[in-house]
Amino acid sequence: MRSFSALHASRSAAMFSLLCLSALVSLAPTVAQARTQIPNATPALSSPQNKVQTPASEAISAPIAGPLTGPAPIQARPLITDLTLKTLRVGNLSRSYFSERSNHEQPLPLIIAFHGLGSTGSVMSKYTRLTEIAESAGFMVVYPIGTGLNIDARSWNSGACCGYARIHNIDDVGFIRALVKKLVDDGQADASRIYAVGFGNGGMMAYRMTVEAPELIKAVAVVSATLDVDPKLVTQARPVLHIHGTEDPYLPFLGGVPDKPMGSSSSKPLLSVPSQMQLWVKANGANPQANVLNIPDNANDGTSVVQFSYRTATDPEAVVLYQVKGGGMAWPGGAPSADIGGKVTANLDASHVIVDFLGKH
Numbered sequence: 001m002r003s004f005s006a007l008h009a010s011r012s013a014a015m016f017s018l019l020c021l022s023a024l025v026s027l028a029p030t031v032a033q034a035r036t037q038i039p040n041a042t043p044a045l046s047s048p049q050n051k052v053q054t055p056a057s058e059a060i061s062a063p064i065a066g067p068l069t070g071p072a073p074i075q076a077r078p079l080i081t082d083l084t085l086k087t088l089r090v091g092n093l094s095r096s097y098f099s100e101r102s103n104h105e106q107p108l109p110l111i112i113a114f115h116g117l118g119s120t121g122s123v124m125s126k127y128t129r130l131t132e133i134a135e136s137a138g139f140m141v142v143y144p145i146g147t148g149l150n151i152d153a154r155s156w157n158s159g160a161c162c163g164y165a166r167i168h169n170i171d172d173v174g175f176i177r178a179l180v181k182k183l184v185d186d187g188q189a190d191a192s193r194i195y196a197v198g199f200g201n202g203g204m205m206a207y208r209m210t211v212e213a214p215e216l217i218k219a220v221a222v223v224s225a226t227l228d229v230d231p232k233l234v235t236q237a238r239p240v241l242h243i244h245g246t247e248d249p250y251l252p253f254l255g256g257v258p259d260k261p262m263g264s265s266s267s268k269p270l271l272s273v274p275s276q277m278q279l280w281v282k283a284n285g286a287n288p289q290a291n292v293l294n295i296p297d298n299a300n301d302g303t304s305v306v307q308f309s310y311r312t313a314t315d316p317e318a319v320v321l322y323q324v325k326g327g328g329m330a331w332p333g334g335a336p337s338a339d340i341g342g343k344v345t346a347n348l349d350a351s352h353v354i355v356d357f358l359g360k361h
Helices: 004-009 011-025 031-037 121-128 129-136 163-167 172-187 201-212 273-284 350-359
Strands: 084-088 093-098 107-112 140-144 147-150 151-154 189-201 217-223 240-245 291-295 304-310 319-325
Touching: 004 240, 084 172, 093 121, 093 172, 107 121, 107 172, 107 201, 107 350, 121 129, 121 140, 129 140, 129 350, 140 172, 140 304, 147 163, 151 163, 172 189, 172 201, 189 350, 201 217, 217 350, 240 273, 240 350, 273 304, 273 319
Parallel strands: 107 140, 107 189, 189 217, 217 240, 240 319
Antiparallel strands: 084 093, 093 140, 147 151, 291 304, 304 319
8 A cells, every 4th residue: 555645645645635625615604714824733742742642442341221222302403503613722732623712601512523534624614514414403513623734734543554643653542531621621522422523534533532532432423434443343333323435435335455546554354344333333242134225316516425334122223324325435415525536426415414313212
């Protein structure tokens, strides 16, 4: 597999550059002004005191406290959608995230939304419309920002990938733990309802958080992602939603070595999406036989969607996979991405599907 530097100079940058440019132009003034003030989350690597270490094992083996059934209904709330840049000191780094400008009166269910490789949180919010959709359903959304040398092109250390964060072993798990603690301590987030959502490398980070901090994350939803940690660590029952295109050139649906690697430090073939789903099916004790539903093809855009739902005795949607036939590495229902990532289906709105899934858990 090619090095990250080679990929960054060619494929990954190309896939995300059009998205970043088009989205940033139309961002609200608050975000646009904040963009120039994003602290450099890059430590001076030549200075020993600034090096960031990740513990050899951060896996949590604590048992789950009770079944994940019957959550209280989430109340709708007025739309805020006014994101502002905030910072949080974590070890030797000043980390950044986009969140609501104003505080709210009571703790809310929290969605942690991880942007993709070569992107940032403000772009993800604009591209996916997740903020508006989630807030209207009663959630709070926070967009943490990865690390990297370029303000608008950050990455996450999701295990074997990606980019600057992986090369320098950035403790992103520690960052998210600290961020959640702050939001809970400030009375903004409901500690019992913390959810991880991500796209691409961000989805891989969402999976890592779910595996290594299962006591923190109640459910996870990813788009165009892969499990980037040891599959043997998938042992705790957590609801999972996965959306993936069959023509994704970066993270192939059927696994194997990608045609266009995302900067992984390993040449080991990727696990197929169906195999990953079976890991979560087993962890949840779900029926391995899926209920299959063909989503109506109303878009006539060369794609079609099939839903595979795996149920437990108490949850008919413990594990859900949406297979986007003909779809590429893209957020369904989002703004069109560069065509290097493949087709964006209009037969599915990922943000609505994700928020509905999390609301049931």
